Amino acid sequence: MVVTGRAALLTLLATVAVAISGQIGSTVTAIAVSLVVLIVVVDVLAATSPARLVLSREGDTSVRSGDSASVSVLIANPTGRRLRGSVRDAWPPSSHASPRSRELLVGPGERRRVTTTLTPSRRGDARSAGVTVRSVGPLGVAGRQRTLQAPWTVRTLPPFHSRRHLPGKLSRLRELEGRHTAMVRGQGSEFDSLRDYVPGDDVRSIDWRATARDDGVVVRTWRPERDRRVLIVLDTGRTSAGRVGDTPRLDHSMDAALLLTALAGKAGDRVDFMAYDRAVRARVKASGKGSQVHRVVEAMAPLEAALVESDPAGMVGSVMTQGRSRRLVVLLTDLNAAALEEGLLPRLPLLSSRHLLLVAAVRDPKVAEMAAERGDADALYRAASAERTLSERHRITAELRRAGAEVVDADPERIAPALADAYIDLKAQGRL
Amino acid sequence: MTIAAPPEAPPAPVRPGPDTTVRRLWRAFRFPVILLTALSVVAVLLSLGAERFPDGLLEPDSPSPDGTRAFARILGERSDVTVVRDSGAAVDAVERAGEDTVLLVFLDHRLLPEELDTLSELGTDTVLVQPSLRSLAAFAPGTDVTGRGEASEPVAPECPLPAAEAAGAARIGGTPRFDREASTELYSVADGVVSQSCYPGRNGSALVRVDSPHGGATTVLGSGTFLTNDALDSDGNAALGLNLASAENVVWLRPDPPTQVGGATMWELLSSGLRWSLLPLVLTLALLALWRGRRMGALVPESLPVVVRASETTEGRARLYRSRRARDRAVAALRAGFLERAVPRMGLNSDSGPDAVIASLAARTGEDPGTLGPLLYPGPTDPYSADDEAMLRLADTLDGLARRLR
Numbered sequence: 062m063v064v065t066g067r068a069a070l071l072t073l074l075a076t077v078a079v080a081i082s083g084q085i086g087s088t089v090t091a092i093a094v095s096l097v098v099l100i101v102v103v104d105v106l107a108a109t110s111p112a113r114l115v116l117s118r119e120g121d122t123s124v125r126s127g128d129s130a131s132v133s134v135l136i137a138n139p140t141g142r143r144l145r146g147s148v149r150d151a152w153p154p155s156s157h158a159s160p161r162s163r164e165l166l167v168g169p170g171e172r173r174r175v176t177t178t179l180t181p182s183r184r185g186d187a188r189s190a191g192v193t194v195r196s197v198g199p200l201g202v203a204g205r206q207r208t209l210q211a212p213w214t215v216r217t218l219p220p221f222h223s224r225r226h227l228p229g230k231l232s233r234l235r236e237l238e239g240r241h242t243a244m245v246r247g248q249g250s251e252f253d254s255l256r257d258y259v260p261g262d263d264v265r266s267i268d269w270r271a272t273a274r275d276d277g278v279v280v281r282t283w284r285p286e287r288d289r290r291v292l293i294v295l296d297t298g299r300t301s302a303g304r305v306g307d308t309p310r311l312d313h314s315m316d317a318a319l320l321l322t323a324l325a326g327k328a329g330d331r332v333d334f335m336a337y338d339r340a341v342r343a344r345v346k347a348s349g350k351g352s353q354v355h356r357v358v359e360a361m362a363p364l365e366a367a368l369v370e371s372d373p374a375g376m377v378g379s380v381m382t383q384g385r386s387r388r389l390v391v392l393l394t395d396l397n398a399a400a401l402e403e404g405l406l407p408r409l410p411l412l413s414s415r416h417l418l419l420v421a422a423v424r425d426p427k428v429a430e431m432a433a434e435r436g437d438a439d440a441l442y443r444a445a446s447a448e449r450t451l452s453e454r455h456r457i458t459a460e461l462r463r464a465g466a467e468v469v470d471a472d473p474e475r476i477a478p479a480l481a482d483a484y485i486d487l488k489a490q491g492r493l
Numbered sequence: 494m495t496i497a498a499p500p501e502a503p504p505a506p507v508r509p510g511p512d513t514t515v516r517r518l519w520r521a522f523r524f525p526v527i528l529l530t531a532l533s534v535v536a537v538l539l540s541l542g543a544e545r546f547p548d549g550l551l552e553p554d555s556p557s558p559d560g561t562r563a564f565a566r567i568l569g570e571r572s573d574v575t576v577v578r579d580s581g582a583a584v585d586a587v588e589r590a591g592e593d594t595v596l597l598v599f600l601d602h603r604l605l606p607e608e609l610d611t612l613s614e615l616g617t618d619t620v621l622v623q624p625s626l627r628s629l630a631a632f633a634p635g636t637d638v639t640g641r642g643e644a645s646e647p648v649a650p651e652c653p654l655p656a657a658e659a660a661g662a663a664r665i666g667g668t669p670r671f672d673r674e675a676s677t678e679l680y681s682v683a684d685g686v687v688s689q690s691c692y693p694g695r696n697g698s699a700l701v702r703v704d705s706p707h708g709g710a711t712t713v714l715g716s717g718t719f720l721t722n723d724a725l726d727s728d729g730n731a732a733l734g735l736n737l738a739s740a741e742n743v744v745w746l747r748p749d750p751p752t753q754v755g756g757a758t759m760w761e762l763l764s765s766g767l768r769w770s771l772l773p774l775v776l777t778l779a780l781l782a783l784w785r786g787r788r789m790g791a792l793v794p795e796s797l798p799v800v801v802r803a804s805e806t807t808e809g810r811a812r813l814y815r816s817r818r819a820r821d822r823a824v825a826a827l828r829a830g831f832l833e834r835a836v837p838r839m840g841l842n843s844d845s846g847p848d849a850v851i852a853s854l855a856a857r858t859g860e861d862p863g864t865l866g867p868l869l870y871p872g873p874t875d876p877y878s879a880d881d882e883a884m885l886r887l888a889d890t891l892d893g894l895a896r897r898l899r
Contacts, residue, residue: 063783063784063787064780064783064784064787065784066781066784068780068784069777069780069781069784072773072776072777072780073773073777075773075776075777076770076773076774076777077770079766079769079770079772079773080766080767080770081766082765082766082769083764083765083766084764084765084766085765085766086764086765086766086767086768086769086770087765087769089766089769090769090770090772090773093773094772094773094776097773097776147789149789149790151790151791151793152793153793153794153795154793154795155795161789162789183798190790190791190793191790191791193789193790195789206787206789208790208791302798302799302801303801303802303803303804303805304800304801304802304803305803309798310803365798366798366799368799395803423803425803425804427802427803427804427807428804428807431804431807431808431811432830435885435888435889435892437881437885438815438881438884438885439815441823441827441881441884441885441888442811442812442814442815442819442823443808443811444827444888445811445814445822445823445824445826445827446807446808446810446811446814446823446826447807447811448826448827448829448830449807449810449826449829450806450807450810451830451833452826452829452830452833455833459843
């Protein structure tokens with residue numbers, strides 16, 4: 062039950078009437094109060110029941126972080142009475158639903174569309190929390206209120222800030238293909254075609270058999286391998302929860318993973334994606350041709366950093382069961398000495414025996430700033446602590462490299478292009 | 494909250510159950526119990542130490558400047574002083590006291606006319622201190638208030654009354670320190686009445702003695718302030734008071750203010766309608782609260798992500814170093830950081846020994862290898878972790894070396 066300001070006004074009038082009634086105060090009180098109660102009860106009973114409304118939804122189901130989505134709820138009134146009142150389509154606070162509530166007037170047998178604009182500030186799934194309808198009686202004194210369920214989910218996709226690096230990296234990739242004939246002779250490079258020798262070509266690539274048949278000197282050309290497999294593993298354990306700048310490490314890693322997915326897709330490689338902490342959180346399998354970016358973005362959207370220690374043994378096991386063919390395994394994690402030394406390093410030989418591991422980590426610029434602090438003893442303690450962190454990072458990087466893994470360690474704004482460069486370099490060297 | 498053991502508990506074989514229960518209760522409640530006990534003890538001790546004195550103008554038990562405790566004490570050494578608080582008690586006391594009695598009446602405006610008549614009919618010697626007009630009519634007919642004295646100097650008696658003459662000049666017209674506004678009333682007696690007037694002012698006298706119509710003498714004083722603790726020690730004030738009250742028994746009447754009896758409360762004076770209107774008023778407030786306070790649907794919960802900086806562990810370690818003054822660790826970390834950057838730059842690797850590093854560094858920077866040794870590879874006693882200054886010096890030196898290597 063709800064009351065309006067008119068109900069309060071009615072009782073205020075009753076108060077005045079009783080106050081000036083003098084000696085017959087008790088009688089006037091009884092009459093006035095029961096009159097007010099009667100009016101309220103009649104109005105509540107006369108209000109259209111919100112429970113009998115029929116709700117349905119339509120609108121956007123996904124939105125890129127920073128954009129707005131509009132979601133509508135269709136309110137049908139199958140009763141024979143008019144519904145007057147207000148309605149609120151409730152969403153979690155981070156969805157910033159607007160307007161918060163609005164007036165509602167649905168005639169008998171009519172339908173109304175109520176559109177709410179969501180501007181989510183957080184990645185992930187936002188679920189509708191219910192549609193609250195307040196129906197006021199014909200006198201406008203009191204009414205009924207009911208929260209109805211009209212389930213709908215709007216998925217906020219991670220922003221793909223590093224998209225701007227994509228054209229540059231793609232042109233590097235093309236350059237690589239064009240230049241490959243003369244400069245690169247990596248093992249495993251595929252034979253592409255024969256063409257005439259031009260000065261500058263590697264004499265070792267001259268195909269003597271073809272030269273014998275032809276007038277001029279003919280060289281073989283190679284092109285970079287295609288249809289290689291890339292597996293991106295996103296660590297969602299506790300180390301990914303830490304904020305670098307204003308954004309969790311997980312989101313920086315996602316950005317880098319998306320650029321790599323887009324680039325590898327264009328380069329003709331097959332990209333799988335997996336998110337792991339102590340269990341597989343999300344998984345996307347490569348499916349034929351076409352870009353994987355949309356599917357990976359969808360899989361990433363609801364991921365949150367879990368406050369648990371990641372299980373590298375389980376992660377390695379999960380990677381090994383994905384298939385026997387060689388892949389580039391890109392592990393996006395933090396170069397945390399304690400976690401990696403105990404977990405990953407002992408299992409690295411097993412992984413490296415079949416796959417190539419590339420570890421990519423976001424470096425915190427704050428630590429480098431701290432290491433440069435000077436002035437007084439307190440600043441030196443901070444600098445010393447930062448030096449210790451940096452040197453542990455160096456040590457684990459060196460150990461990983463010794464064990465045959467590639468390491469990319471870059472600042473948040475550099476991690477995505479750096480990872481893309483590392484991928485292109487590996488491709489150029491024919492190591493995929 | 495009693496912690497006593499159950500009365501029928503056997504003393505010898507203590508079962509673990511109740512025992513642990515009692516212990517648990519004691520552990521849970523011991524702090525409040527001890528606190529309450531301590532507070533009570535402190536409160537009792539404080540109340541023992543602090544005696545509360547009544548206060549008020551001319552109050553015989555009040556030690557404050559406007560009280561008359563000093564005069565009452567001195568008087569008590571010479572006479573039998575009975576302090577009474579209402580006229581009935583005064584009558585009883587006077588009748589019990591016998592012949593040689595003086596009745597001192599203060600603040601008699603608090604007495605009803607009938608009470609004044611009853612008192613005047615006792616026929617004892619009476620001293621009225623600044624009496625009301627009604628009181629004058631009862632005790633000293635023919636005496637009237639004819640003026641107000643503001644004399645701040647002692648006034649000479651100028652009369653044959655032995656009590657006043659013996660006392661000499663008194664500040665009967667004087668203003669006390671605690672009340673600059675107080676003034677003395679001056680009296681004149683109608684012609685034909687036998688009287689003695691002392692301490693004359695401009696329009697009358699501050700002390701008048703007449704015979705009471707019911708026997709005894711009535712002494713009227715224009716002010717009682719010369720008897721207060723504040724003024725008693727100056728001039729002849731004390732002497733005048735003692736002389737006037739010189740009798741075997743002194744009945745000291747300082748009536749309490751009369752208490753109100755009966756009367757209607759505010760609530761009873763309101764009309765029935767106004768009283769009843771409270772009910773719809775409460776209803777109005779309730780409806781207003783319901784109108785403004787009713788939410789459109791429940792609050793929507795949302796689990797929020799953890800907010801922790803990635804550099805938190807590094808900062809935490811820095812705070813730990815600082816709180817423990819771990820200079821040795823800090824110095825070692827600074828050296829390690831420097832070597833990590835400098836060694837690859839000099840074309841060496843991490844397997845190079847200290848001697849090679851020092852030699853290479855000395856060659857590149859021109860420093861003395863003898864000073865570089867303790868700087869980079871200290872022995873068991875490290876001079877650079879001795880105090881903060883040394884640590885700062887080390888950091889500066891390392892920074893300088895790094896700049897020259899660039």
